[in-house]
Amino acid sequence: MNTEELDACDLIVVGGGGAGLAAAVTAAERGASVLLFESEKEFGGSTQLSAGMFTAAGTSVQEGLGVEDTPERFFQHYMDLNHWLLKPGLVMEFCRAAGPTLEWLIGLGVEIPAAVSHDAHTPGLCRAGVEDVWRGHVPKDQGLGLVQVLLRACRANGVELVPNTRVERLLVEDGRVVGVVADGMDVRAGAVVVASGGFARDRDLLDRYYPAAGRAGGDLFVVAAEGSRGDHLRFGEQVDASVAGDGWGLLLPTAYFQRLHHWQSGFPPKSRVHVNARGRRFMDEDDSYAVSGGIIDAQDGPVHAVFDERARRSLPPGYAHWTPEHVAAEADAGRTARAGSLPELAAAIGVPADALEATVARWNDQLPNGRDEDFLRDRTLAAKGSDAAPDPIAEPPFYAARVLPAELVCTHAGLEINGSAQVLDRRGETVPGLYAAGEAGAGVLGERYVGGGNAVANAITMGRLAALHATPAGR
Numbered sequence: 001m002n003t004e005e006l007d008a009c010d011l012i013v014v015g016g017g018g019a020g021l022a023a024a025v026t027a028a029e030r031g032a033s034v035l036l037f038e039s040e041k042e043f044g045g046s047t048q049l050s051a052g053m054f055t056a057a058g059t060s061v062q063e064g065l066g067v068e069d070t071p072e073r074f075f076q077h078y079m080d081l082n083h084w085l086l087k088p089g090l091v092m093e094f095c096r097a098a099g100p101t102l103e104w105l106i107g108l109g110v111e112i113p114a115a116v117s118h119d120a121h122t123p124g125l126c127r128a129g130v131e132d133v134w135r136g137h138v139p140k141d142q143g144l145g146l147v148q149v150l151l152r153a154c155r156a157n158g159v160e161l162v163p164n165t166r167v168e169r170l171l172v173e174d175g176r177v178v179g180v181v182a183d184g185m186d187v188r189a190g191a192v193v194v195a196s197g198g199f200a201r202d203r204d205l206l207d208r209y210y211p212a213a214g215r216a217g218g219d220l221f222v223v224a225a226e227g228s229r230g231d232h233l234r235f236g237e238q239v240d241a242s243v244a245g246d247g248w249g250l251l252l253p254t255a256y257f258q259r260l261h262h263w264q265s266g267f268p269p270k271s272r273v274h275v276n277a278r279g280r281r282f283m284d285e286d287d288s289y290a291v292s293g294g295i296i297d298a299q300d301g302p303v304h305a306v307f308d309e310r311a312r313r314s315l316p317p318g319y320a321h322w323t324p325e326h327v328a329a330e331a332d333a334g335r336t337a338r339a340g341s342l343p344e345l346a347a348a349i350g351v352p353a354d355a356l357e358a359t360v361a362r363w364n365d366q367l368p369n370g371r372d373e374d375f376l377r378d379r380t381l382a383a384k385g386s387d388a389a390p391d392p393i394a395e396p397p398f399y400a401a402r403v404l405p406a407e408l409v410c411t412h413a414g415l416e417i418n419g420s421a422q423v424l425d426r427r428g429e430t431v432p433g434l435y436a437a438g439e440a441g442a443g444v445l446g447e448r449y450v451g452g453g454n455a456v457a458n459a460i461t462m463g464r465l466a467a468l469h470a471t472p473a474g475r
């Protein structure tokens with residue numbers, strides 16, 4: 001690093017994930033001198049690990065598929081799903097900017113074909129299950145592809161990228177943020193964007209700001225990037241920043257024996273029914289990840305996925321956990337219940353036998369015949385491109401594996417921002433010189449994840465907005 005240049009820097013970006021890289025490219029495109037610090041050896045953070053799915057309205061991809069959508073419609077849906085607990089002004093800015101940000105990414109080289117995608121792995125337009133219209137944009141090469149394009153644009157625009165350097169704290173003078181301390185050195189800048197991601201890897205911060213994660217007990221596992229240590233919250237304390245999004249995050253439902261993201265762990269059998277402690281079905285087993293964790297959490301007592309021998313045998317090979325052998329081993333160890341009849345299975349998991357038998361009978365009458373009058377799972381399966389109806393749950397032995405929200409993807413508590421991504425203090429006033437975006441900047445990600453790419457869209461859109469407002473031409 002060259003210290004003279006550092007002193008003259010217009011913008012310092014803390015963190016090289018989606019939000020930070022988007023902020024850096026945006027500022028550099030406007031002619032600003034930009035220095036980006038990344039604590040890890042590699043850039044990309046959780047963004048790089050993600051599917052890269054990006055929710056946005058009124059895009060060229062939607063238009064190419066004849067999907068009519070507007071930022072206003074997106075806004076209404078977003079606010080309704082979050083019970084209007086978010087600040088409408090901020091969310092409107094996000095909903096208006098997400099589409100143009102996606103077009104900007106496409107202009108930089110991100111490829112998103114105007115094609116229907118049935119999952120987070122196939123490039124195109126996808127539906128995660130809670131949208132009023134299809135809004136989940138899946139890029140080619142997923143999150144890794146997004147990061148590569150943004151890194152290339154950083155280099156092309158002269159951003160100084162500094163890996164392996166964890167910013168220690170903010171430099172604050174007379175209430176104004178004037179730079180950061182990194183590698184024991186004061187580095188000054190016109191403004192600072194904190195884009196250091198979330199705090200999924202810090203157990204104390206989880207207990208304080210996302211206690212729901214603790215409810216998973218020993219079954220909790222974290223898939224967010226290593227750098228998700230909550231440094232934004234520590235920086236915030238230096239300037240008396242207000243914290244928003246307290247108590248919110250995204251926990252995906254998993255079987256208790258999963259320890260990896262489902263791309264590696266594998267997928268539960270299609271022919272399964274989720275039952276609660278009353279032995280009753282209470283959800284579409286394929287409900288969107290945006291809401292399924294909350295639905296399971298709302299049940300009184302444990303929830304089990306019930307399936308039969310045929311379903312176990314039909315699990316595809318090649319995954320770490322949902323395989324025929326692994327499920328059998330869990331049953332042998334007594335952790336997954338296994339029984340020769342449904343009443344015996346009911347006894348093993350402590351639910352009423354008559355209710356479980358009635359639940360499975362109703363499921364067998366409906367789902368294998370392509371219907372689900374109670375929970376409309378047939379519609380979800382169709383949106384996933386899963387045409388064949390599930391098999392009946394009929395071949396003993398029967399299995400019951402506990403399912404709970406235990407896979408921690410991202411956290412939503414961060415530095416409260418306004419629609420310009422400026423950080424607010426506890427009085428609600430802006431902290432001069434300080435911006436935040438992505439999981440570090442809070443107020444866009446709400447109680448309910450607005451499926452189909454809420455967090456990547458938040459990171460890149462708000463990172464871009466932060467830079468537009470923080471760099472000289474925008475100030």
Ligand SMILES: Cc1cc2nc3c(=O)[nH]c(=O)nc-3n(C[C@H](O)[C@H](O)[C@H](O)COP(=O)(O)OP(=O)(O)OC[C@H]3O[C@@H](n4cnc5c(N)ncnc54)[C@H](O)[C@@H]3O)c2cc1C
Pocket residue numbers: 014015016017018019020037038039040043044045046047048049050051052053054055120165166167168195196197198223224225226227228229231261409410437438439440452453454455456457459
């Ligand atoms: C497996 C997985 C799949 C996902 N899939 C999707 C999806 O398809 N769509 C979606 O919307 N969301 C998805 N998410 C969530 C989404 O990826 C993240 O919420 C989002 O990308 C966060 O972006 P960010 O820039 O805020 O943080 P990150 O991408 O995590 O970047 C933060 C960076 O800051 C660095 N850093 C931290 N502290 C410091 C410091 N003090 N100094 C310097 N650098 C620091 C970190 O190392 C990291 O590189 C997924 C998440 C995971 C883990």
